[in-house]
Amino acid sequence: MQFHKYDVVIIGAGGAGMRAAIExxxxxxxxxxxxxxxxxxxxxxxxxxxxAALANVEEDNWEWHTFDTIKGGDYLVDQDAAEIMAKxxxxxxxxxxxxxxxxxxxxxxxxxxxxxxxxxxxxxxxAVRRACYAADRTGHMILQTLYQNCxxxxxxxxxxxYVLDICLTETENGPVCTGAVAYELATGExxxxxxxxxxxATGGFGKVFKxxxxxxxxxxxxxxIVFRKGLPLEDMEFYQFHPTGLAGLGILLTEGARxxxxxxxxxxxxxFMERYAPTIKDLAPRDIVARSMALEVLEGRGAGPNKDYxxxxxxxxxxxxxESKLPDIxxxxxxxxxxxxxxxxxxxxxxxxxxxGGIPTNVHGEVLRDNDNVVPGLYAAGECACVxxxxxxxxxxxxxxxxxxxxxxxxxxxxxxALSRDEHVELPENPAAAVEAQVALALxxxxxxxxxxxxxELQATMDANASVYRTEDTLKQALHDVQALKERxxxxxxxxxxxxxxxxxxxxxxxxxxxxxxxVLVVGALxxxxxxxxxxxxxxxxxxxxxxxxxxMFYKQGEGLAADIRLDYKPVTFTRYKPMERKY
Amino acid sequence: xxxxAETTAGSRGSQPPVPDGAVTVTVKIRRFxxxxxxxxxxxxxDIPALPSDRVLNLLHYIKWYVDGTLTFRRSCAHGICGxxxxxxxxxxRLACKVLLKDLLQKGDKQTTITIEPIKGLPVxxxxxxxxxxxxxxxxxxxxxxxxxxxxxxxxRIQSVADRERFDDTTKCILCACCTTSCxxxxxxxxxxxxxxxxxxxxxIFDSRDEGAEERLDILNDIDGVWRxxxxxNCTDACPRGIQVTKAIQEVKRALLFKRV
Numbered sequence: 029m030q031f032h033k034y035d036v037v038i039i040g041a042g043g044a045g046m047r048a049a050i051e052x053x054x055x056x057x058x059x060x061x062x063x064x065x066x067x068x069x070x071x072x073x074x075x076x077x078x079x080a081a082l083a084n085v086e087e088d089n090w091e092w093h094t095f096d097t098i099k100g101g102d103y104l105v106d107q108d109a110a111e112i113m114a115k116x117x118x119x120x121x122x123x124x125x126x127x128x129x130x131x132x133x134x135x136x137x138x139x140x141x142x143x144x145x146x147x148x149x150x151x152x153x154x155a156v157r158r159a160c161y162a163a164d165r166t167g168h169m170i171l172q173t174l175y176q177n178c179x180x181x182x183x184x185x186x187x188x189x190y191v192l193d194i195c196l197t198e199t200e201n202g203p204v205c206t207g208a209v210a211y212e213l214a215t216g217e218x219x220x221x222x223x224x225x226x227x228x229a230t231g232g233f234g235k236v237f238k239x240x241x242x243x244x245x246x247x248x249x250x251x252x253i254v255f256r257k258g259l260p261l262e263d264m265e266f267y268q269f270h271p272t273g274l275a276g277l278g279i280l281l282t283e284g285a286r287x288x289x290x291x292x293x294x295x296x297x298x299x300f301m302e303r304y305a306p307t308i309k310d311l312a313p314r315d316i317v318a319r320s321m322a323l324e325v326l327e328g329r330g331a332g333p334n335k336d337y338x339x340x341x342x343x344x345x346x347x348x349x350x351e352s353k354l355p356d357i358x359x360x361x362x363x364x365x366x367x368x369x370x371x372x373x374x375x376x377x378x379x380x381x382x383x384x385g386g387i388p389t390n391v392h393g394e395v396l397r398d399n400d401n402v403v404p405g406l407y408a409a410g411e412c413a414c415v416x417x418x419x420x421x422x423x424x425x426x427x428x429x430x431x432x433x434x435x436x437x438x439x440x441x442x443x444x445x446a447l448s449r450d451e452h453v454e455l456p457e458n459p460a461a462a463v464e465a466q467v468a469l470a471l472x473x474x475x476x477x478x479x480x481x482x483x484x485e486l487q488a489t490m491d492a493n494a495s496v497y498r499t500e501d502t503l504k505q506a507l508h509d510v511q512a513l514k515e516r517x518x519x520x521x522x523x524x525x526x527x528x529x530x531x532x533x534x535x536x537x538x539x540x541x542x543x544x545x546x547x548v549l550v551v552g553a554l555x556x557x558x559x560x561x562x563x564x565x566x567x568x569x570x571x572x573x574x575x576x577x578x579x580x581m582f583y584k585q586g587e588g589l590a591a592d593i594r595l596d597y598k599p600v601t602f603t604r605y606k607p608m609e610r611k612y
Numbered sequence: 613x614x615x616x617a618e619t620t621a622g623s624r625g626s627q628p629p630v631p632d633g634a635v636t637v638t639v640k641i642r643r644f645x646x647x648x649x650x651x652x653x654x655x656x657x658d659i660p661a662l663p664s665d666r667v668l669n670l671l672h673y674i675k676w677y678v679d680g681t682l683t684f685r686r687s688c689a690h691g692i693c694g695x696x697x698x699x700x701x702x703x704x705r706l707a708c709k710v711l712l713k714d715l716l717q718k719g720d721k722q723t724t725i726t727i728e729p730i731k732g733l734p735v736x737x738x739x740x741x742x743x744x745x746x747x748x749x750x751x752x753x754x755x756x757x758x759x760x761x762x763x764x765x766x767x768r769i770q771s772v773a774d775r776e777r778f779d780d781t782t783k784c785i786l787c788a789c790c791t792t793s794c795x796x797x798x799x800x801x802x803x804x805x806x807x808x809x810x811x812x813x814x815x816i817f818d819s820r821d822e823g824a825e826e827r828l829d830i831l832n833d834i835d836g837v838w839r840x841x842x843x844x845n846c847t848d849a850c851p852r853g854i855q856v857t858k859a860i861q862e863v864k865r866a867l868l869f870k871r872v
Contacts, residue, residue, distance in 0.1 A: 065743060067786050068685075068693040125767040128757030130775060130782050130818070137769035162782070168692065169782065176756035214736065243687040279690045360690060363709060478625060480676030523624060523680030528647040529737045532680040 029460050030219045034059045035446035037208050037223040038439075039191045039250060042069030043167070043431035044410025045229030046174035046183075048393075048439030052227070053183040055443035059221060060183060061210055063190040063245065063534075066175045070231060070243045071431065074167025075356065076284030077159030078124075078428040079147055080117035084138045085157045090114040092150060093158065097426060098605050100146040100313045101384075101419020102561035102571065104263070104579065106601040109391050109415045113426070113433050120432040121160050129173040131162050132353070142353075143287040146313035146423040152612065155287075155311045159425045164282045164356045170428060188213040190534060192463045194226055194253055194406070197456050202397065205406035206453045209463045213534065216527030218460045218467075224446035224453075227438050228254065228387060228395075228408040229431075235538075236546040237380035237495065238487035241273055241280035245538075250412040252541030254387050255548065259397055260581045262414040262598065263385035264545065265552030268422055268562045269496050271317040273379025275337035277364055281357045281376060283424040286310040288353055290342040292321065293373065294329040300338075305612040312612045315421040315562045318378040322496045325377070332375055339373035346370075378496055384422055384562060385552075386414040388581065388598070393438025399581065399598045405445060405453075409438035416579065420561020470536050475519025479536045482513050482520065486539075486546055494550055499566045503554045510547045514589050517543055540589065548582050551593050556580065573607055627660075627677055634660040635723070637712065639670050641682065642728040645737045652735070655679075656724075663713035667700055667725065671707060671739075684739035691851055694787030698739050699728040704789040704849040730792035732801060746788045749804045753812040753830055758823025774819035781814040781859050783852040790846035790856050796839050803839045804831065806846035806856045813859040816866060828867055837864050 036052045038045050041062035052058045062069070081088040093114035098105045125131060125139060132140040141157040149156040162169040178185070195207035207222040230250030234242025255261050271292070272281040286292070292310050294300050304320040305312035312320075321338050324330060331339050342350060342358075347370045350358045354369075361367045361374045387408040389395050394402040410431045417430055486509075493506035517540060524532035558572035559565050579598040584591050636658055644652035657674050668686055675682045685695040689708045696707040701715065707727075717723045733741040784807065791797055791805035812831055816824045831837045837860055846856040 064687060064693075064695070065747075068687050068695050070688060070693070072785070073688050073690070073692045122767055126757075126763055128815070128818070128820070130778070131767075133770055133772050133775050135772065137771050137774075139767050165783070168785070172782075172784075179751050180754075180756040243693065244689060245687045356692075363711070364690070476625065478676070481628075484628075524683075526645065526647050526681070528645060529683050529740055531683050532675070 030217060032219060033222045033452065035223065036225050036227065036442045037061060037221045038227045038229060039208060040229035040231060041066040041185065042229060042231055042410065043071035043170055043174060043428065044435035046178050047432050047435030048227050048229060048409060049183045050174065050177050050181060051436055051439030052443040053181050056446045058183065059186060061186045061189040061191050063188060065187050066185060067171055069171060070246055072168045072171040073280065074428055075164040075280060075282035076287065077142060077144060077161035077166050077425045078121060079144060079158040079425040080121040080160055081158060082118060082121065082139060082141065082160065084134060085141050088156055088158055090118065093117065095151050095605060096147050097417060097423055099610060100423040101421055102610055103607040104419035104560060104600055106416050107603040107605055108601050109417045111603060112391055113417045113429060116433045117429050120429060124170065124173060127173050127177045129169050131160055142284060143311060144424045145283050145311045148308065155308050159287065161284065164284055164354045167428060189219065192466060192537065194257065195455050195459045196257060197453050202401065204404045204453050206455050207459060209460050211463065211467060213529050216530060218463055220459050222452055222455055224449050225405045225407060225442035227442050228412050229410045229435065230412045232383045232411040233542060233545045234380050236486060236490050236542050238491040239273065239278040240380035241270055241278055247538035248541045248545040251386055252544050255544060255584050258584060259395065259403065260388055260583050261385060261548055262388040262579050262581055263416060264548045264582055265556050265580060266384035266420050266562045267380065267549060268314055268382040268384060269318040269378035270381035271314055271321055271378050272340050272376040274360060274365055275375035275377045278379035279360055279364060280379065281340060281374065285340060285342055285354055285357060288349060289345055290340055293339045293341050294324045295331040295335060296329065300324055308612045313421055313423060316612065318496050319564055321378055337375045337377040340376045341373040342369040343371060343373065382422055382427060383411055384418040384420065386412050389413045389415055391415060392441040393434055394441065407438040407442045409434040420563060470522050470533055471525055476521050477516045477519045479520055479539050482516055483539050486510065486513050486542060490546055494553060497564050497566050498553055503550055506550045507554065510543060510550060514543050517589060544589065548593060551595065552580050552582060555595055577607065624678055624680060630660040631662060634662055637661055638722060638724040639674065640724055640726045643738050644735050661712050663716060665712045666708050667710045668696055668707040683737045692785065694785035697730050697787040697789045699730055701726050704730055704793040706787060706851045709851050730788060732792045732798045743788065745801060746791060749808040750786065750811055753804065753808050754823055754827050755811040755815065757815060757821050758826065760822050768820045770819055778814050778817040780854050781810045783854055784810050785852060787851060789849040789851055793845040793849035795843060796841055800839065802835045804835055806860060809837055809860050809863055810854060810856055813863055816863060831863055832867055837867065
């Protein structure tokens with residue numbers, strides 16, 4: 029075992045982690061731990077843009093952005109947090125530009141802006157040009173720019189260090205975070221990092237689903253670690269399905285395509301979004317478009333030999349717009365489906381994309397241990413966190429915004445907290461013991477279950493029973509399946525027994541987190557007997573503000589993978605927007 | 613080269629059902645785990661695969677159902693993260709961007725796909741190499757915007773044409789396909805390599821940047837751009853379609869004529 033001591037430890041090197049590191053690293057001694065290499069994180073796959081009311085191309089203001097975010101989230105958004113995000117969005121974009129991000133430009137040389145789903149002028153009048161972008165590579169440019177600036181500031185990275193636990197020390201005022209425990213992939217060695225503050229920026233858990241835009245490595249590690257510590261997770265039933273995944277593959281095609289004028293059509297060529305969202309049509313928020321697409325297919329109007337997808341028609345945009353503003357998605361369609369968007373419409377279907385829920389935090393990124401108290405020294409930002417700025421459905425581009433605004437805030441808060449403490453709080457006794465036991469158990473001989481089989485079955489049941497539309501019956505089926513898979517997980521076999529780059533072991537550990545989080549998602553979806561944002565219950569088709577205008581809070585009860593889940597609730601923060609019916 | 617070692621499929625239990633339309637292909641992989649092996653070897657796996665599968669799917673099939681010790685990096689699986697650069701049939705490619713249908717032999721001939729780690733970086737295990745020397749070269753060229761004086765309150769103004777000037781080199785995903793396809797890099801690991809020069813180019817030709825001279829000084833070094841022998845391997849290898857050799861030539865020209 030190796031021991032390290034830092035002021036701040038950041039876990040994850042995607043957008044949120046590196047944005048936090050740039051702030052923290054200039055103030056306090058900071059280490060960034062990532063299970064990948066810094067530029068491999070999935071921020072790089074984001075495409076369309078990052079919204080901010082710069083008003084570079086038409087009238088706009090951050091108050092409209094706040095309203096759109098709240099309405100887009102079906103009023104489950106904490107309004108104080110949404111206000112902060114929309115207000116700070118402007119500086120967040122300008123900061124990135126000053127760091128070197130190569131945004132597309134207007135003819136006057138200012139940052140160009142494009143339309144995006146759910147972003148409107150004057151509270152829903154019409155779509156507004158708010159998304160700042162770099163072709164359809166905005167996430168790639170953000171990830172590269174942030175890494176470049178980490179290089180500039182000499183940020184210290186521990187690459188391919190897989191964090192498996194955090195250290196909580198009990199004090200008279202409750203638990204305090206004192207460090208993290210990592211497994212070094214290169215050597216199999218365990219490392220204990222003592223720290224005054226720890227920031228989780230570990231991303232989402234899209235791999236609970238089969239059809240997903242998420243990377244193989246998005247397995248909810250940070251959320252899983254926090255949950256296993258007895259700390260809550262918030263709003264986990266709200267999972268976003270992005271409307272335009274490449275059919276059958278799930279690879280993302282940006283909403284920016286529709287922002288540039290692309291149109292969704294059913295088998296007969298009808299622009300069906302006119303029926304579902306008469307005002308902003310194809311630029312309705314993602315939950316509405318995804319449900320509309322699923323309905324078109326369910327009612328027999330799907331395209332293709334099996335009528336199981338719809339078509340994204342970009343042909344009228346012309347080769348020049350596609351090559352200059354949407355080059356990557358054009359190439360994805362050509363490479364993976366052999367379809368040329370210049371000449372023919374692209375088969376698309378909703379793909380599991382984004383977790384609205386996650387580790388509950390306040391607007392400083394401090395992690396909550398219950399509705400009222402924080403865990404001193406513990407922070408979270410980005411997709412793994414739930415502030416909540418996305419409520420029941422995130423608007424497109426608001427995730428790139430979230431990682432920049434709240435990554436920055438968490439980085440500053442973590443560093444300032446660390447600087448305000450003279451001494452490190454003592455670590456708990458044997459901080460590495462749990463991780464050592466976990467690794468030893470995974471490598472021991474205790475069964476013949478294959479990780480890939482369990483993961484495949486998990487993803488199949490989640491796709492079939494807990495995706496765009498849900499019912500009591502499908503969710504009960506999913507719960508039954510996930511619990512049975514958890515039992516089988518106790519008998520998994522890891523074939524690679526070595527210490528060197530044991531990715532077989534890594535996948536086994538990741539599957540444990542996926543199973544845990546899938547169950548939380550399903551339990552939450554069963555309990556929420558209403559439809560709101562990304563959570564659509566066929567048996568409860570309406571929003572129920574009387575009973576469910578509240579955040580879900582999930583707590584793990586007891587040890588072991590099969591432990592119970594306790595469900596509690598947290599009030600939504602309102603400032604000035606009263607819940608209204610959500611029409612577009 | 614060492615002798616081919618045949619590994620029998622099925623050491624990880626029964627195989628999953630074979631999908632309709634699958635063909636059997638042979639995947640021949642260069643294996644080496646310094647923890648247990650004295651020297652590298654070749655393992656061959658006969659596995660079912662669909663023509664629409666990516667080579668990455670084939671590697672996953674082997675890892676998940678045949679041999680769990682097979683080791684490689686991957687993440688996004690659609691050519692954006694840059695994790696899975698490897699030598700496929702002798703050329704550097706991302707495993708997630710090569711489809712089996714483009715590798716299949718015509719007629720009834722058995723298809724064999726040969727996969728090796730990228731060359732020029734130390735092999736850590738199987739297809740996984742030590743990326744540190746590569747990232748070290750990247751960090752050495754000051755790959756970030758250098759400016760002096762006060763920052764503007766709003767964004768810096770940049771014309772559409774000035775933005776276009778360096779667009780090609782902003783696409784780099786640091787996968788190392790280019791650098792590890794370069795014969796100069798294979799023999800002289802001290803050469804910065806194409807990827808580092810591409811990333812220097814990205815800033816040298818950015819109208820907002822004021823660090824061109826510092827970077828050009830670095831690249832004028834004995835291990836800098838003059839090592840390039842314009843073999844175009846790098847341009848052929850780039851999964852993002854960057855005109856790598858052209859970018860290197862533009863940096864050379866900037867050095868010769870002292871202007872960008």
